[in-house]
Amino acid sequence: xxxxxxxxxxxxxxxGIGRGIGEVLxxxxxxxxxxxxxxxxxxxxxxxxxxxxxxxxAVVADVTKPDSIEKxxxxxxxxxxxxxxxxxxxxxxxxxxxxxxxxxxxxxxIAAFEVNVKGIANATNAVSPVMRTQRAGKIINIASIAxxxxxxxxxxxxxxxxxxxxxxQAVADELAPFNINVNAVCPGLLWTPMWDQxxxxxxxxxxxxxxxxxxxVFDTMIQxxxxxxxxxxxxxxxxxxAFLVSEDARNITGQAINVDGGAFLR
Amino acid sequence: xxxxxxxxxxxxxxGIGKGIAMVLAQRGAxxxxxxxxxxxATDTARAIEKLGRRSIALETDVTRRASTDAMVSTxxxxxxxxxxxxxxxxxxxxxxxxxRSHSNGDDWDRAYMVNVMGIxxxxxxxxAHMKERRAGKIINIASTAxxxxxxxxxxxxxxxxxxxxxxxxxxxxxxxxxINVNCICPGLLWTPLWERxxERRQSHLPPDQRLSPREYFLAxxxxxxxxxxxxxxxxxxxxxAFLASDLARNITGQSINLNGxxxxx
Numbered sequence: 001x002x003x004x005x006x007x008x009x010x011x012x013x014x015x016g017i018g019r020g021i022g023e024v025l026x027x028x029x030x031x032x033x034x035x036x037x038x039x040x041x042x043x044x045x046x047x048x049x050x051x052x053x054x055x056x057x058a059v060v061a062d063v064t065k066p067d068s069i070e071k072x073x074x075x076x077x078x079x080x081x082x083x084x085x086x087x088x089x090x091x092x093x094x095x096x097x098x099x100x101x102x103x104x105x106x107x108x109x110i111a112a113f114e115v116n117v118k119g120i121a122n123a124t125n126a127v128s129p130v131m132r133t134q135r136a137g138k139i140i141n142i143a144s145i146a147x148x149x150x151x152x153x154x155x156x157x158x159x160x161x162x163x164x165x166x167x168x169q170a171v172a173d174e175l176a177p178f179n180i181n182v183n184a185v186c187p188g189l190l191w192t193p194m195w196d197q198x199x200x201x202x203x204x205x206x207x208x209x210x211x212x213x214x215x216x217v218f219d220t221m222i223q224x225x226x227x228x229x230x231x232x233x234x235x236x237x238x239x240x241x242a243f244l245v246s247e248d249a250r251n252i253t254g255q256a257i258n259v260d261g262g263a264f265l266r
Numbered sequence: 267x268x269x270x271x272x273x274x275x276x277x278x279x280x281g282i283g284k285g286i287a288m289v290l291a292q293r294g295a296x297x298x299x300x301x302x303x304x305x306x307a308t309d310t311a312r313a314i315e316k317l318g319r320r321s322i323a324l325e326t327d328v329t330r331r332a333s334t335d336a337m338v339s340t341x342x343x344x345x346x347x348x349x350x351x352x353x354x355x356x357x358x359x360x361x362x363x364x365x366r367s368h369s370n371g372d373d374w375d376r377a378y379m380v381n382v383m384g385i386x387x388x389x390x391x392x393x394a395h396m397k398e399r400r401a402g403k404i405i406n407i408a409s410t411a412x413x414x415x416x417x418x419x420x421x422x423x424x425x426x427x428x429x430x431x432x433x434x435x436x437x438x439x440x441x442x443x444x445i446n447v448n449c450i451c452p453g454l455l456w457t458p459l460w461e462r463x464x465e466r467r468q469s470h471l472p473p474d475q476r477l478s479p480r481e482y483f484l485a486x487x488x489x490x491x492x493x494x495x496x497x498x499x500x501x502x503x504x505x506x507a508f509l510a511s512d513l514a515r516n517i518t519g520q521s522i523n524l525n526g527x528x529x530x531x
Contacts, residue, residue: 176527228446239514240517243513248507251501253493255523257517257520257522265437265519265521
């Protein structure tokens with residue numbers, strides 16, 4: 001699983017799962033482009049990666065704006081000359097304040113779709129011409145186990161992640177003739193800032209978890225729904241991605257793979 | 267990646283099983299080759315020893331629980347533990363299945379006994395040891411045919427769908443013991459099985475209109491595989507090696523398609 005000199009863009013790469021993915025790819029010696037809305041954090045993360053001994057750069061990118069991500073791609077090409085890996089990780093659970101509402105609001109539906117679905121399409125559209133010319137490329141889309149089966153909680157988020165899985169299948173077919181692999185990864189339960197908010201929402205609106213601190217909601221849910229009875233980590237997600245973008249997985253495309261301790265079986 | 271691990275590969279003497287065994291050995295594992303053909307198993311075990319790993323060949327019939335029990339006990343007496351069990355042994359049908367265009371009762375029975383019960387026997391024989399150690403990686407080989415039925419190959423398709431389901435059942439049952447159970451669904455690979463499928467599918471054609479088995483196979487690849495290339499036993503081995511490693515510690519109960527994009531769900 002050697003990735004030396006491969007250039008990987010990770011959207012939403014400054015923090016959380018995105019940063020964790022970058023950390024794993026660094027172990028395999030990939031060059032990391034930290035693409036994020038938050039310039040300062042992206043710079044900090046990129047300089048952390050550089051300190052680990054790999055080329056790294058930060059780009060400010062808003063995946064909901066095609067112009068923004070196209071400019072980022074141009075900057076990456078100016079520095080590295082090629083793009084081998086795109087990890088479409090940037091995602092939201094809803095619009096600002098989504099976790100304070102029991103129901104999905106109009107703005108939550110729009111935010112989830114704009115970032116989680118169209119954001120992936122925008123970044124893919126910006127990067128895929130480069131990969132087509134190279135006749136080589138690996139694209140990984142971060143979906144979620146929420147996208148595997150509709151659940152009462154977070155319908156806007158679940159529906160957007162189901163769309164990610166479906167989009168992955170379509171683009172895999174479209175790009176296969178150019179030797180580009182496109183796969184989706186569906187993380188299960190990871191303790192991230194997003195899950196902190198999910199926990200708050202459950203504690204408020206779900207009787208089973210009423211009044212619990214969000215970390216306790218999370219721990220209870222691990223026991224309730226994860227057969228392996230342990231949380232998943234950004235490192236777990238990064239490990240699968242490192243495999244999928246390596247030549248070991250050259251004949252895997254169009255698939256969505258759960259990293260969820262057995263919560264959903266596919 | 268797999269240093270000091272002990273792995274058993276059923277059907278490990280040839281085809282996909284041999285590819286899996288070789289890759290596991292390349293990644294550091296010692297490998298037991300369990301196969302109905304002791305001659306072929308011995309050849310493969312020697313090839314693994316040339317990689318600098320330990321290997322033994324065991325004559326094993328996965329349709330008999332007594333035989334998988336012996337496979338496990340011999341492995342334990344030779345190597346002391348089992349970290350990885352790859353249930354790969356499979357058949358296309360009953361005796362001379364490739365000479366028939368339709369499944370007969372023997373095809374159904376053999377496909378079920380080897381492709382499904384072979385997995386059940388392998389796991390049931392190995393699980394007590396793995397439970398006791400609270401560790402183990404089990405990988406079952408199903409097929410793309412288990413995801414989408416192949417016309418005219420209904421007994422095989424059904425058995426592979428069942429292999430996927432059995433993988434889920436054991437994943438749920440064994441998770442509490444820290445054992446991961448996953449399944450791989452390979453697509454189009456040039457193996458003895460596919461050589462026979464090529465013959466079978468063209469048996470109704472006059473001899474002068476038949477393609478060679480290899481040509482027929484490559485035409486299928488071109489028609490069905492978006493990436494436009496065949497998959498290989500080594501591809502399956504690499505996915506198996508990943509799933510058998512600690513890198514995949516939180517992946518269980520999954521069936522992963524390795525088919526160049528031909529089937530996506």
